[in-house]
Each structure stands twice: as C-alpha cells, then as structure tokens.
Amino acid sequence: MPELPEVETVKRGLVGFVVGRNIANITILSEKSFVGDSGLVIGRKITGLKRRGKALLMGVSGGWNLMVHLRMTGQLVYVGGERFAAGHPNDDFLSEMPGRHTRVWFEFDDGARLFFNDQRKFGFVKVMSDADLVDDAFLRKLGPEPWEMNAREFFERLQRRKNTSIKAAILDQSVVAGVGNIYADEGLWRAGILPGKLVRDMTESDAGRLLAGICEVMEASIESGGSSMKNYVRADGTKGNYLEKFAKVFGRDGARCERCGGVVRKIRVAGRGTHYCSECQK
Numbered sequence: 001m002p003e004l005p006e007v008e009t010v011k012r013g014l015v016g017f018v019v020g021r022n023i024a025n026i027t028i029l030s031e032k033s034f035v036g037d038s039g040l041v042i043g044r045k046i047t048g049l050k051r052r053g054k055a056l057l058m059g060v061s062g063g064w065n066l067m068v069h070l071r072m073t074g075q076l077v078y079v080g081g082e083r084f085a086a087g088h089p090n091d092d093f094l095s096e097m098p099g100r101h102t103r104v105w106f107e108f109d110d111g112a113r114l115f116f117n118d119q120r121k122f123g124f125v126k127v128m129s130d131a132d133l134v135d136d137a138f139l140r141k142l143g144p145e146p147w148e149m150n151a152r153e154f155f156e157r158l159q160r161r162k163n164t165s166i167k168a169a170i171l172d173q174s175v176v177a178g179v180g181n182i183y184a185d186e187g188l189w190r191a192g193i194l195p196g197k198l199v200r201d202m203t204e205s206d207a208g209r210l211l212a213g214i215c216e217v218m219e220a221s222i223e224s225g226g227s228s229m230k231n232y233v234r235a236d237g238t239k240g241n242y243l244e245k246f247a248k249v250f251g252r253d254g255a256r257c258e259r260c261g262g263v264v265r266k267i268r269v270a271g272r273g274t275h276y277c278s279e280c281q282k
C-alpha cells in the first residue's frame with residue numbers, strides 16, 4: 001500500500017492534467033472498482049485534487065467528489081497530448097489503454113482520458129457528495145496528519161494505544177494519518193526510540209522528538225518523490241529516490257548506523273518487518 005508521501009506525489013503530478021477538465025463519460029469495467037452513480041459527475045468539471053491521508057479526493061463541480069484509493073496495486077494513467085502514469089508500475093504504463101487491468105476510465109470533453117487500473121481489485125473510485133465526505137466512516141476515523149499536531153496533542157493521541165508498542169500506535173491511522181512502515185521506522189530512528197517501547201513509557205519529550213522525526217522524514221520523501229520501493233512512481237513515470245538518498249535504517253539490516261556505528265537490525269514489531277539501530281535506539 002502506498003504511504004502518504006507516495007500519494008502526495010501522485011496528487012502533485014496529476015493536478016496539472018485533470019483540474020479544469022470536463023468529464024464527458026465514465027466507463028466502468030469492474031463494478032467492484034466503482035462505487036456510486038457515475039451519472040452524478042458526468043458532464044461536470046474537475047475543480048481540484050486533494051489528499052486526505054492515503055486517499056485522493058477529486059473535487060467535481062456541483063458539490064460532488066471522486067475518492068480514489070489506490071490500495072496495493074492501483075495506478076492512474078493519463079493519456080492526452082502527453083502520457084503520464086502514477087502508481088503500481090507494470091506494463092500498463094506503456095501499453096495501449098484500456099489495458100487488461102483497467103477497471104474504470106474517464107473521458108474528458110477534449111478527448112484526453114484517465115484510466116484507473118488495478119491488478120488485484122483492492123482499490124476503488126467512489127462518488128461522494130460534499131456531505132458524504134463529512135460523514136464518511138473511512139475519512140472520519142482518520143486522525144490528524146503529523147503536520148497538524150504539536151507535541152502535546154500527539155502525546156495525548158498516543159495514549160489511546162498506551163498498552164501497545166510505539167510503532168503499533170503510530171501505524172494506527174486513527175492516531176495519526178498517513179504514517180506507514182517505512183516512515184515509522186525512519187521517524188523512530190531520528191527520535192532515538194526503540195520501536196518496541198510501550199506507549200505508556202513514553203514521555204511528552206519523547207513524543208515531541210518522534211513527531212519532529214516523522215515530519216522530517218516524510219517531508220524529505222515528498223521532496224524526493226516518495227520512497228518508490230517496488231511499487232510506486234511519480235506521475236511522470238520516474239521513480240522516487242528517497243530510500244537511496246535518505247533512508248537511515250529501513251532496508252539496511254546488517255549495515256552500520258550512520259549516527260553511531262551500531263548495527264542496523266531487522267525484527268518484527270506490530271506484525272511488520274521493523275528496522276532499528278541496536279545501539280542508539282534504546
């Protein structure tokens with residue numbers, strides 16, 4: 001599943017190609033992949049593109065919206081005067097569209113098209129009114145994003161999971177939105193906190209360092225285009241370079257810590273592969 005920086009880079013890449021275009025038609029090839037009445041948005045203009053947590057929110061004139069969630073293998077391919085793609089990279093990036101994994105596609109009144117492809121059919125496009133966005137269970141359960149809190153607020157939200165590990169707590173999207181496995185490990189390293197440390201043993205000072213570390217690592221990732229790994233690329237098809245340039249522990253098990261020279265270890269915490277420095281994260 002893409003993490004917040006990956007979805008943010010998708011949003012930034014696509015905004016210049018879809019905002020201001022009128023939706024002339026929507027073709028639904030998989031009923032599972034489209035939720036709602038497509039007729040409510042056909043003939044209307046895309047007015048904006050936002051992100052909430054890991055979901056893209058495409059504003060449509062008349063008080064409507066399209067929520068796009070890529071999940072694990074979703075991708076968006078724009079074909080117009082130029083071709084741009086974002087999401088799970090496979091041959092569909094360069095293949096004739098619609099392809100074998102195309103589930104939904106939008107045709108704009110100038111002939112350009114936007115394809116939602118999804119190999120495993122876990123992603124979706126959902127028609128929602130402005131009121132639906134307020135009441136949507138998925139969106140309502142999301143906590144604030146890291147940049148929307150101060151240390152005290154973050155510390156207080158962590159207490160919801162005081163009997164779990166700190167890594168489990170920050171992976172909980174109701175505690176803080178958008179933090180996934182990579183950025184949890186990197187943020188904890190920057191704060192010098194062991195991933196298995198219990199929330200009830202955290203101080204407000206610990207929480208402040210962790211919040212700062214998470215913000216720092218996610219901002220660096222967005223700037224570099226996301227972590228990419230095996231699954232996600234920028235809207236122009238190029239891969240992000242966060243892991244190669246900035247990752248200090250994630251994917252570096254057995255390497256030496258750049259801060260203290262300790263050995264980076266990989267264990268399982270909260271059911272996830274977890275990387276940390278054996279010396280400076282105590």
